[in-house]
Amino acid sequence: MxxxxxxxSTPPHPEVIRTLVEVMERHYANPSSIHRLGLDAGRLLGGARELMGRLFGTTSEEWVFTSGGTESNQLAIKGAAYAAKHRGKHVITSATEHPSVREAFERLAADGFEVTYLPVNDVGMISIGQLQEAIRPDTTLVSLMHVNNEVGTIQPIEEAGKLLRQHPGISFHVDGVQSIGKLPIRLREWGVDLFSGSAHKLRGPKGTGFLYVRSGMRLEPLLGGGGQEGGLRGGTPNVPGIVASVKALRMALESxxxxxxxxxxxxxxxxxxxxxxxxxxxxxxxxxxxxxxxxxxxxxxxxxxxxxxxxxxxxxxxxxxxxxxxxxxxxxxxxxxxxxxxxxxxxxxxxxxxxxxxxxxxxxxxxxxxxxxxxxxxxxxxxxxxxxx
Structure with missing residues (x-):
């Protein structure tokens, strides 16, 4: 075939599969445990997070590991909107977003938020002018897809980030699931506050994702629990999946x-x-x-x-x-x-x-x-x- x-989805790279199996066999302990095996697993998890920071020119603490692109998008959108609802309940996205983003905004609308859906032209691109016109004093979040998952249109993320720098009260989320590992990504330069990615789109394993959360950003967690992932995602981390995913990402970025x-x-x-x-x-x-x-x-x-x-x-x-x-x-x-x-x-x-x-x-x-x-x-x-x- x-x-x-x-x-x-992509076929996992053979080296990624080998890494996944090796970590599953050798580092099965809970990384939160205080015994030696737990500490070893914790060091592996910390090393993967440090590598994420180096790959994108951020700090390691600004990366949260999730179950995939959908969770990363939902945590970014709902987490940012709910955390800032005391300042305003107006949010902005485009008319051509992924279902995981669209559902998140529909949920916000059901909870009393007002959502503006930016129109697109015949190639699927938003207008920065229309984005500027949509911004209001009570706007707290803008979420845009970097690369459209159906037609492949690249949105003007850099220009949007430049505009939103003039509005420091607005968080900027980018769904990068279809761009990470394929196009240059400059989180700091573009003024991105939240950036979602998924490992199985770049020859990594399913069930693992990434979310960049700029230092200082406040998010309401979707999953409470034991305080893992900086308190933003409870539950035992998927150490084998995370280590293999970061390896897949490193390999994708190198080529x-x-x-x-x-x-x-x-x-x-x-x-x-x-x-x-x-x-x-x-x-x-x-x-x-x-x-x-x-x-x-x-x-x-x-x-x-x-x-x-x-x-x-x-x-x-x-x-x-x-x-x-x-x-x-x-x-x-x-x-x-x-x-x-x-x-x-x-x-x-x-x-x-x-x-x-x-x-x-x-x-x-x-x-x-x-x-x-x-x-x-x-x-x-x-x-x-x-x-x-």
Whole structure:
């Protein structure tokens, strides 16, 4: 099978698997215990946290380990909003956020917060001018996704951070699940207060995530308990998962630029092949050289055709792609992201996502293009039958 669904999850790196198994076998003690085995596990956990700080130019104490991107997003958004509710209950996000972010804001709205959803243009990007206009005296939080998980649009995080520096009472959260390990991230320079990441998106194990919490930030914890993770997340830390995850992140950052350039070239190659298929329409930014587009994601639509039909037809040919966010891929409703970008329902309901990984090269991309061409030829008569009804 050729796997082109890296935005949903990635195959763990063999070295990461070995590290995970070794730590599980040798360092199984609770890192909070005071005996020697517990202290050894605690040192491993501390070493992983110190490495996180070095990788991103922060202190080690500014990183919280979680169960994944969803928990990191929820802790950042709900934690910051509830901690600042005495100062104001107005919060801002965009119309194209991940379901884990969207649900957090829906929960805040149910609890009496007022949420402003910034619109996006036809490539999925917000306007900094509209962000500025949305800010009010009672605004306490802005949350934006760095790279959109469906279409790959890169939001202007640096510009947003520059604007929000003028409003020190507003916390700035960035969902970096699809960008961490793939694009440069400058937390201090951009003025980011909270930044979410997930290990299984960068060849690490599932069930582990990261949350940067700028020193001085106050958050209401979601999980109380024994005071672990600086009091922000109770429960025994997943030491094997954390150590393996930080190793996966270090490896991704070491090869980040080379991998990004290679994936951008592969995306361009696939785009050129798809130009021969007028039935398939590119969603978001079609120019692979654009700074608005992540290098590892290509999103397209076959208007009028159910995307799961194409997904299964490709799977029969040994190729795996997806429709939209894995969290909502079984939902047959049109993509909320594509609808927010102003696309008509047939286009928004026919979305397909291709996301590249380390194992791909020109030959595998050519095989994907050939399979797409064959599937379109197969489905073309069916399309005519659908549109004539």
């Amino acid at each position: 050729l796997y082109f669904d890296h935005c949903a 980040q630029q080379e991998r990004a350039e290679r994936m951008r070239a592969l995306r361009t190659r696939l785009l050129l092949r798809l130009q021969q298929l007028p039935e398939l329409i590119i969603n978001g930014e079609a120019d692979s050289l654009s700074v608005k587009q992540a290098p590892h994601i290509l999103h397209l639509s076959y208007p009028g055709m159910k995307p799961e039909v194409i997904v299964h037809a490709l799977e029969e040919r040994g190729i795996i792609i997806s429709t939209k966010s894995a969290c909502s891929s079984r939902d047959e409703r049109p993509s909320e992201v594509l609808l927010a970008m102003g696309y008509p329902i047939p286009r928004a309901a026919g979305g397909l996502r291709v996301s590249f990984g380390d194992e791909h090269d020109e030959a595998t991309v050519d095989r994907l293009a050939e399979a797409l061409e064959a599937v379109v030829r197969l489905l073309k008569p069916l399309e005519r039958g659908i549109t004539s009804k």
